[in-house]
Amino acid sequence: MAVTIKDVAKLANVAPSTVSRVIANNPRISEQTKKRVREAMETLGYHPNFNARSLAIKSTKAIGLVMPSSVDKVFQNPFFPEVIRGISTMAHEREFAIYMSTGQNEQEIYDGVERMIHGGRVDGVLLLYSRIDDKIMTLLQEKKFPFSVIGKPYQHSEHISHVDNDNFRAGKDVTEYLIKLGHKQIAFICGSLDLVVTIDRVLGYKKALEDANIPYQDEYVVQEEFLNDGGMAGFKKLMTLPAPPTALIVKDDLLSFSIMGMIDKMGLSIPEDISLISFNNLMLSEFTRPPLTSVDIDIFKLGYYAAECLLDQLDSPDQEVKQVIVPHTLIKRQTCHRI
Structure with a gap:
């Protein structure tokens, strides 16, 4: 017989509603209670049905990543695996999944983002680039869909959550x-x-x-x-x-x-x-x-903080827009010579 929330609640000596709140990582539940409930879940081998929970709370617990070009080209550049490592680290901490754009050209990527939004596949979108006159950013603004950007938006940057270097x-x-x-x-x-x-x-x-x-x-x-x-x-x-x-x-x-x-x-x-x-x-x-x-x-931090900006926006839609500047450092080695 499958293990239920009631079984977990009984072992942890809490109400079933408390177990549900722990699964949702509700900040009102104490860390001590969360630990006890999670230990009970592990002992019983209980795994939450996230599809059912997503329907109940109207959240996919997923964010969409939008690449500047096709995935096969993007992953030839070591920048992107590292920035995605930062994003996925934050997403894991907040128990979010990642949904990635897979188009082969700009139009296919745009169509994919439209499907993300209208199909209810993600709660928010993270753009891994910033370019002039970007149709996807315009779409997200028009739909008032939560998003953040790695890079400074070309226009109205003070109204858009983004993470960048100077x-x-x-x-x-x-x-x-x-x-x-x-x-x-x-x-x-x-x-x-x-x-x-x-x-x-x-x-x-x-x-x-x-x-x-x-x-x-x-x-x-x-x-x-x-x-x-x-x-x-x-x-x-x-x-x-x-x-x-x-x-x-x-x-x-x-x-x-x-x-x-x-x-x-x-x-x-x-x-x-x-x-x-x-x-x-x-x-x-x-x-x-x-x-x-x-x-x-600091490529990792660019991804980590960009994901944090987006997830904070999802948690508190009325919060102020965040702009994060990640410091850069010149690493002097041996390819520069004094004339």
């Missing part, structure tokens, strides 16, 4: 670091200018040059998409300029690894011939030859 400051910091090493010909291989993170970092780069009275040159800024092989073409284009850069800022470590290989094939040395600095500080960055100087943006 990307303007990060772009300025890395540029100033290279300037202090004596570099004036500093190129930036950046990401898509549809993404707010790219816009902010390029603005920081420009500001640092301006403050140092170094002229900004359009040809030194090369735009590359996520995981686009064009990063190599962009790098080659920079190196054939009449005055090639002495230092490179690269949008992420993954592209930097490829560029380091290309520099080696060209018979050049890092950092003697060209300095290199990057973003994300992936685990492999300290094991490259030479070890890569990179900005640690």
Whole structure:
């Protein structure tokens, strides 16, 4: 015979309604009582029927994750598994499941989010990116559906829950670091200018040059998409300029690894011939030859706090909008050289 809530209540010496509240993680139940009830559940091998509970409380206990592109492309970039690790850690703590978008292009991803909302599959949505004129963000705002964003929204950011680094400051910091090493010909291989993170970092780069009275040159800024092989073409284009850069800022470590290989094939040395600095500080960055100087943006915390913002919003819909800035740190290794 299946174990019931009444069996758990009897063993824990509480009312069945108390067991239900413990399952729902009601904050009004003391930690001592929660512990006793959960021990009784474990002893009896009781597992709550979450489908039935979801119908009763009109909650799916699930959140939807929306990717910037197709899943197969996203998971080639180590940023996303790490940010999802942060999200899933918070979701586990709050006993929420994760539902992931799986479209192969922007329209399919948009259609999938519509199904999430109208099909009642999730209680809220977490966008793992922020771009200009995003149809999905507009949809969520129009439907007044709970959501939060990893990245600063392009418009009305003060009214939208989001978690981000200070990307303007990060772009300025890395540029100033290279300037202090004596570099004036500093190129930036950046990401898509549809993404707010790219816009902010390029603005920081420009500001640092301006403050140092170094002229900004359009040809030194090369735009590359996520995981686009064009990063190599962009790098080659920079190196054939009449005055090639002495230092490179690269949008992420993954592209930097490829560029380091290309520099080696060209018979050049890092950092003697060209300095290199990057973003994300992936685990492999300290094991490259030479070890890569990179900005640690604390990817795990970006995901963890973004999920927390969303789940807090679901718990208290009337609470004030949250904006969380995760500090970044420049990790100085051996790919930058003083001129």
